Amino acid sequence: MKIKIAVVGLGIGKAHIYYYQQIPDVEIIGVVDTNPDVLKDAAEKYNVRPFSSVEELLKSDIPDGVSICTPPSSHLKLTQIFAKKHVHILCEKPMAPRVSDCEKMIEVCEKNEVFLMIGFKKRFSPTYLFLKNKFENEFGLPKWVFAKFALGRVERQWFWDENDGGGPIVENTVHMIDLLHFLLGEVRTVYAEGGNLFMPEFAPQIDSAIFTMRFKNGAMAGIGAGYASEWIFAKEEVTFTSEKAVCEVKGPFDKPQNLQYIYRNNPSQVFEEKFDDADGFSGEIKHFVDCIKNNSIPVVGGNDGLYALKVCRAIKSSARRKKPVSI
Ligand SMILES: NC(=O)c1ccc[n+]([C@@H]2O[C@H](COP(=O)([O-])OP(=O)(O)OC[C@H]3O[C@@H](n4cnc5c(N)ncnc54)[C@H](O)[C@@H]3O)[C@@H](O)[C@H]2O)c1
Numbered sequence: 079m080k081i082k083i084a085v086v087g088l089g090i091g092k093a094h095i096y097y098y099q100q101i102p103d104v105e106i107i108g109v110v111d112t113n114p115d116v117l118k119d120a121a122e123k124y125n126v127r128p129f130s131s132v133e134e135l136l137k138s139d140i141p142d143g144v145s146i147c148t149p150p151s152s153h154l155k156l157t158q159i160f161a162k163k164h165v166h167i168l169c170e171k172p173m174a175p176r177v178s179d180c181e182k183m184i185e186v187c188e189k190n191e192v193f194l195m196i197g198f199k200k201r202f203s204p205t206y207l208f209l210k211n212k213f214e215n216e217f218g219l220p221k222w223v224f225a226k227f228a229l230g231r232v233e234r235q236w237f238w239d240e241n242d243g244g245g246p247i248v249e250n251t252v253h254m255i256d257l258l259h260f261l262l263g264e265v266r267t268v269y270a271e272g273g274n275l276f277m278p279e280f281a282p283q284i285d286s287a288i289f290t291m292r293f294k295n296g297a298m299a300g301i302g303a304g305y306a307s308e309w310i311f312a313k314e315e316v317t318f319t320s321e322k323a324v325c326e327v328k329g330p331f332d333k334p335q336n337l338q339y340i341y342r343n344n345p346s347q348v349f350e351e352k353f354d355d356a357d358g359f360s361g362e363i364k365h366f367v368d369c370i371k372n373n374s375i376p377v378v379g380g381n382d383g384l385y386a387l388k389v390c391r392a393i394k395s396s397a398r399r400k401k402p403v404s405i
Pocket of ligand 1: 086087088089090091110111112113116132147148149150152170171172197199234249
């Protein structure tokens with residue numbers, strides 16, 4: 079029996095379709111978009127059945143799992159619709175604009191006994207998985223992290239809207255926050271300098287920030303994020319320093335493919351690794367399908383989505399209040 083999947087929202091949803099189609103025992107029963115041109119193009123390109131609404135899709139068949147790839151303000155409603163039909167959910171990040179939306183999403187999924195996975199692809203990046211294993215088994219957890227995670231220009235209205243994407247410090251920085259949650263644990267306090275520096279048309283939304291984080295285990299991180307680069311030039315660079323090792327991840331934005339590391343007791347020898355599929359997307363989609371097949375709980379769920387949103391909101395709140403904020 080094939081695993082039946084639907085994809086709703088066909089921007090980044092097209093990448094979901096592509097990765098589902100690489101898995102032999104998945105059947106995409108339909109794709110949905112409210113924009114007819116987008117829907118037609120994607121249906122033709124990927125040879126999948128188009129639906130103009132989730133109601134039409136659900137009249138035709140009930141999938142085992144759905145990718146929700148629409149803007150964040152629609153995630154709660156769509157999650158409620160699919161959970162009530164007992165469909166497992168992979169919801170794109172950020173989970174939702176408000177903490178209360180995230181709580182309702184967790185509740186409806188628990189009540190209907192479906193799982194809710196959040197699309198934090200970096201947890202499936204082979205680069206960061208390699209490092210997680212090294213940190214836990216050899217290097218010790220990082221105590222000092224320095225990350226450059228500045229993205230290029232995005233002009234979609236929903237991205238900037240406080241009640242939807244929340245601007246780059248929520249919509250995009252949430253990936254880095256979840257990664258650090260995954261690798262280092264929970265955050266105690268954040269302090270941010272940030273503001274509307276480059277996109278006055280979306281003021282007062284914060285478009286860029288530089289912030290520090292202190293973790294509950296004592297580790298500290300400094301991060302530069304937001305619209306402070308341009309796509310063709312944007313990089314993802316993270317240095318992790320632990321007691322035994324210094325590790326540097328480098329690559330184009332969202333493609334952290336190159337890793338160099340040294341042991342601090344032998345710093346002249348540099349080790350190098352290069353990883354394929356470094357963005358983690360293919361691993362994320364495969365994990366969702368495996369969880370459906372094996373009836374197992376995803377490694378990243380609603381509570382992680384809620385936590386990352388709270389940290390991103392604390393960063394913005396710190397920048398506005400010019401004070402450290404505790405999580
Ligand atoms: N994981 C990643 O790397 C990644 C990358 C990009 C975007 N995202 C996330 O994915 C989500 C979508 O972002 P995007 O860049 O694809 O946006 P987009 O604006 O490019 O595409 C969204 C699509 O959803 C459609 N849509 C909106 N509401 C709908 C509804 N109720 N039912 C059906 N279709 C609907 C729109 O017509 C549009 O085609 C956001 O949450 C975003 O943060 C994640």
